[in-house]
Amino acid sequence: xxxxxxxxxxxxxxxxxxxxxxxxxxxxxxxxxxxxxxxxxxxxxxxxxxxxxxxxxxxxxxxxxxxxxxxxxxxxxxxxxxxxxxxxxxxxxxxxxxxxxxxxxxxxxxxxxxxxxxxxxxxxxxxxxxxxxxxxxxxxxxxxxxxxxxxxxxxxxxxxxxxxxxxxxxxxxxxxxxxxxxxxxxxxxxxxxxxxxxxxxxxxxxxxxxxxxxxxxxxxxxxxxxxxxxxxxxxxxxxxxxxxxxxxxxxxxxxxxxxxxxxxxxxxxxxxxxxxxxxxxxxxxxxxxxxxxxxxxxxxxxxxxxxxxxxxxxxxxxxxxxxxxxxxxxxxxxxxxxxxxxxxxxxxxxxxxxxx
Numbered sequence: 001x002x003x004x005x006x007x008x009x010x011x012x013x014x015x016x017x018x019x020x021x022x023x024x025x026x027x028x029x030x031x032x033x034x035x036x037x038x039x040x041x042x043x044x045x046x047x048x049x050x051x052x053x054x055x056x057x058x059x060x061x062x063x064x065x066x067x068x069x070x071x072x073x074x075x076x077x078x079x080x081x082x083x084x085x086x087x088x089x090x091x092x093x094x095x096x097x098x099x100x101x102x103x104x105x106x107x108x109x110x111x112x113x114x115x116x117x118x119x120x121x122x123x124x125x126x127x128x129x130x131x132x133x134x135x136x137x138x139x140x141x142x143x144x145x146x147x148x149x150x151x152x153x154x155x156x157x158x159x160x161x162x163x164x165x166x167x168x169x170x171x172x173x174x175x176x177x178x179x180x181x182x183x184x185x186x187x188x189x190x191x192x193x194x195x196x197x198x199x200x201x202x203x204x205x206x207x208x209x210x211x212x213x214x215x216x217x218x219x220x221x222x223x224x225x226x227x228x229x230x231x232x233x234x235x236x237x238x239x240x241x242x243x244x245x246x247x248x249x250x251x252x253x254x255x256x257x258x259x260x261x262x263x264x265x266x267x268x269x270x271x272x273x274x275x276x277x278x279x280x281x282x283x284x285x286x287x288x289x290x291x292x293x294x295x296x297x298x299x300x301x302x303x304x305x306x307x308x309x310x311x312x313x314x315x316x317x318x319x320x321x322x323x324x325x326x327x328x329x330x331x332x333x334x335x336x337x338x339x340x341x342x343x344x345x346x347x348x349x350x351x352x353x354x355x356x
Contacts, residue, residue, distance in 0.1 A: 031061035084132060091128035098124050099195070108180060113187025114154055117194040121150050124198065133206060141305050142202075142209035145298025149201045150194060153290030157193040160282045161186055167275065189279065197287040204242055204291055205298040208235050212302035220308060228303045235295040243288055250284045 026032075034055055077085040103120040107113060125146050133139045161168070168185030176183075211234045215227055222230070251258055257276050264271055271277060 026060070033059040033061060087132050088128075091131045094127050094131075095124045103191070103195075107183060107188060107191065110182040110184070113184060113191040114158060114194070117191040118150065118154060121194060121198055122147060125150070125202065129202065129206065137305050137307075138209050138213050138302070139206070141212070141302035142206040142298060144301045145205040145209065145294050146198075146201050148297040148301075149205065149290045149294030150198070152293050153197050153201075153286055154190070154194050156286045156289055157190045157282075160286050161190050161193075164278055164282055166279055166282060168279075169275070193283050193286050196283060197290055200242055200246055200287065200291055201294050204235075204238055205294055207238055208295055208298045209302045211235070212299060212306050216306045216308075224303050227306070228299055231299045231303065232296065235299055239292055239295055242291060246288055246291065247284055250280050254280045 074089060077089060079085075081088060098120055102123075103116055106116045125143060129139050129143050129146070133142070160166075166186065166189060168187075168189035208231065212227065212231045215222070215230055219227075219230075254276070257280060260271070260274075260277075272281065
């Protein structure tokens with residue numbers, strides 16, 4: 001292997017690939033980051049076979065493939081989402097900047113984790129929601145419901161981390177702890193649980209708020225109590241599917257831990273008490289409870305804020321009564337949306353005279 005940068009640029013060395021590097025499918029032409037560790041009293045000695053024990057692989061250079069995948073993601077989002085896709089990408093960039101430029105430095109300076117997470121989450125939600133969905137009462141209702149869900153998740157996360165005695169020191173945090181002893185890793189775990197639930201909360205609350213507005217548009221005669229009940233029926237369906245999303249996302253992200261449950265010859269309850277596994281369980285449960293409670297919160301806020309006669313998303317009030325005269329009936333039918341398919345062809349709304 002030829003070194004192309006650093007003090008030993010131009011040297012050719014042979015190193016031993018162990019652990020994940022031996023299983024990464026490396027091929028000729030792939031680039032590695034190398035680390036040289038030598039004691040001053042023990043200069044490097046090349047082992048048989050030309051292997052230099054003082055140099056080891058530190059990481060794989062993945063800049064180009066990651067850039068390609070990121071570019072593909074951006075292209076597809078813009079092609080399908082158009083302006084909304086562009087605005088969502090801008091919101092995503094802002095979210096990343098908020099985490100990197102505010103939240104991480106604040107945590108490294110031993111700031112209180114929960115207030116930091118709440119401030120960062122609130123700032124992200126304000127920008128992301130209004131940027132992607134526009135400034136409206138509908139979006140404001142979703143924002144209020146999301147903030148309520150975040151607050152509930154924060155309280156539950158703090159209680160759960162404390163009662164389950166989680167240290168927050170997983171494999172990566174354990175490596176980091178000696179370098180930043182001032183960081184509260186229990187607080188860091190609580191902060192991670194809060195941030196992890198933002199995306200799903202946002203999805204549920206904006207959908208729930210929109211449902212209330214659309215229901216009001218097509219049925220302005222409903223009382224607010226009836227409107228809440230119908231919107232909650234929609235919300236319950238959304239809850240069921242989103243809970244699966246949360247659980248499967250965490251299972252997929254920690255599949256190696258799940259595999260440990262399968263191969264370990266230990267009682268299940270003992271394995272569930274392991275730090276890594278218990279952390280994922282707490283993360284899933286806190287996010288799930290916050291998500292479920294955000295649905296009635298958002299629905300109640302949206303029902304309270306929606307005007308007596310809302311305007312449908314197309315910009316026109318939805319028709320609610322059938323006119324008396326035949327000509328008006330035909331015109332009213334034409335305003336309805338019809339879906340034409342091989343099984344259900346669109347209805348012919350012309351009069352007998354028009355059909356000739």
